[in-house]
Amino acid sequence: MFMGLSQSLLKYPPPGMHFSYKYKMIYSYSRINTFKNCPFQFKLRYIDKEKPLWEHTAESILGNIVHEVLEKMYYDFKHGKINSLKETLQYFEKIWKKCWSENNIKIIKNYSRAEYKRLAERHLINYIQKFSPLSLSEEEKKRLKILDVEKKVSIALNGFNMIGFIDRLDYENGLYIINDYKTSMTLPSEDDMKKDWQLALYSIAIKKKFSTDKIKLRWYYINFDKVFELKPDFSHAEKMAIEGIQAIEKAEEFEPKPSALCDWCAYQHLCPLRKHLFMPEKKEEVEGEKLVEEYANLKIKEKKIKVMIDEMKEKIINYAEENDLGSVYGKNYIANVKIKEDIEFPSKSSEERTDLIRLLKKMGKWDNVEDLDVYALKSIILNKKWTDNEIERLDKFIKEKKIGCISLRKRENK
Numbered sequence: 001m002f003m004g005l006s007q008s009l010l011k012y013p014p015p016g017m018h019f020s021y022k023y024k025m026i027y028s029y030s031r032i033n034t035f036k037n038c039p040f041q042f043k044l045r046y047i048d049k050e051k052p053l054w055e056h057t058a059e060s061i062l063g064n065i066v067h068e069v070l071e072k073m074y075y076d077f078k079h080g081k082i083n084s085l086k087e088t089l090q091y092f093e094k095i096w097k098k099c100w101s102e103n104n105i106k107i108i109k110n111y112s113r114a115e116y117k118r119l120a121e122r123h124l125i126n127y128i129q130k131f132s133p134l135s136l137s138e139e140e141k142k143r144l145k146i147l148d149v150e151k152k153v154s155i156a157l158n159g160f161n162m163i164g165f166i167d168r169l170d171y172e173n174g175l176y177i178i179n180d181y182k183t184s185m186t187l188p189s190e191d192d193m194k195k196d197w198q199l200a201l202y203s204i205a206i207k208k209k210f211s212t213d214k215i216k217l218r219w220y221y222i223n224f225d226k227v228f229e230l231k232p233d234f235s236h237a238e239k240m241a242i243e244g245i246q247a248i249e250k251a252e253e254f255e256p257k258p259s260a261l262c263d264w265c266a267y268q269h270l271c272p273l274r275k276h277l278f279m280p281e282k283k284e285e286v287e288g289e290k291l292v293e294e295y296a297n298l299k300i301k302e303k304k305i306k307v308m309i310d311e312m313k314e315k316i317i318n319y320a321e322e323n324d325l326g327s328v329y330g331k332n333y334i335a336n337v338k339i340k341e342d343i344e345f346p347s348k349s350s351e352e353r354t355d356l357i358r359l360l361k362k363m364g365k366w367d368n369v370e371d372l373d374v375y376a377l378k379s380i381i382l383n384k385k386w387t388d389n390e391i392e393r394l395d396k397f398i399k400e401k402k403i404g405c406i407s408l409r410k411r412e413n414k
């Protein structure tokens, strides 16, 4: 354990950064990524250390098992033993049974356990046939040196310490190769790979340990038989890691950030955006469900009625115009119709709007039309973009109020 982490952070703050180091945690790529994807999930998991609904999803355990089988395969190769396909699949069988019996695993997609197993087996057979020591020529086997598997690395960046694990570290033709196995079902583009800074971050540790920058990053997308290779961009990885830590250390609010990843989140039962789905069916919950349904139905009716009202309005205006009338009489109501000329200007964020402002300024007329932009002012105050002193001077003009806001969307899965 890195007992000295907070000490070293305090001792060597990076220039221009003033962190409080309030969370005193060891950072990693995945922690920074969790924060980026959803600050609230990050807080529940790493700060509050809440109990998750499940330890693994079927996808994550599948990835772990494939990694473990490949780890053994290369560990044995490093020690002079090349495992046959049969031996590897037997080991896979053993690990599969152990993992599924010992872990609390959540199946989210509509696949059975047997289908996940077939998928994992397919991953492994693909890999073994295409990339494993079994697929190499005698010459290639001699050339390949496995330096380590599941290698833990520590990275010191301007006084910060991070940790990570390299799936496999090879040495071949004068190059250190950081290998990563991917079992995901989507294939990234070359551009996505260039933005990925995880392996580049680990390469900083390898660069330091072996005093070399002759390093290559290699990703195996096993399900697609695809290999990506890139040179590490050390400075990009360093920048991303420091910015990530800085964002976490500076965070005051940890807002939920809903996305497609929510279905995989093991903290949904604690998240205000999802926990209603996990509450026991007490009378109040059924009531809540009924209220939302009724509200949604009324909103749908409101939309339809609004269209009908607009059409009716247009008909009355046309009728009044055609007959030169100021009032149109119904049986019980009178519609007073006023038709006046109006004008419209380009919308706020449009280019034409900028041109219009430029022109008004050029004409020396800007002062006549300039208005207070209350939305901009509100954003400045709520986001504390001015000093406390400046904001305090506006206090007497600010009325605090509570606004409830509802937005409806269709529920995809019940």
Ligand code: SF4
Pocket: 038, 040, 041, 256, 257, 258, 259, 261, 262, 265, 266, 267, 268, 271, 272, 273, 274
């Ligand atoms: S359910 Fe979604 S928004 Fe809520 S904590 Fe999880 S990831 Fe974040």
